[in-house]
Amino acid sequence: MEQQANRSIGCTVKQCVHHCQSQNYCTLSQINVGTHETNPTKVECTDCNSFAPKM
Numbered sequence: 001m002e003q004q005a006n007r008s009i010g011c012t013v014k015q016c017v018h019h020c021q022s023q024n025y026c027t028l029s030q031i032n033v034g035t036h037e038t039n040p041t042k043v044e045c046t047d048c049n050s051f052a053p054k055m
């Protein structure tokens with residue numbers, strides 16, 4: 001059963017277990033975004049910390 005897309009959270013990471021798959025949205029009600037840098041300066045510095053790989 002496909003989970004409901006959350007249209008407030010667009011996402012193209014189809015390798016994530018929380019991705020809607022049929023559309024480019026997350027299925028979680030909220031996500032946590034963080035950074036792996038001490039001083040983030042560009043988009044590549046940010047991470048979705050709610051990501052979980054598919055089995």
Ligand code: SF4
Nearest residue numbers: 011016019026048050
């Ligand atoms: S948890 Fe993050 S990476 Fe995974 S589908 Fe949602 S927004 Fe995308």
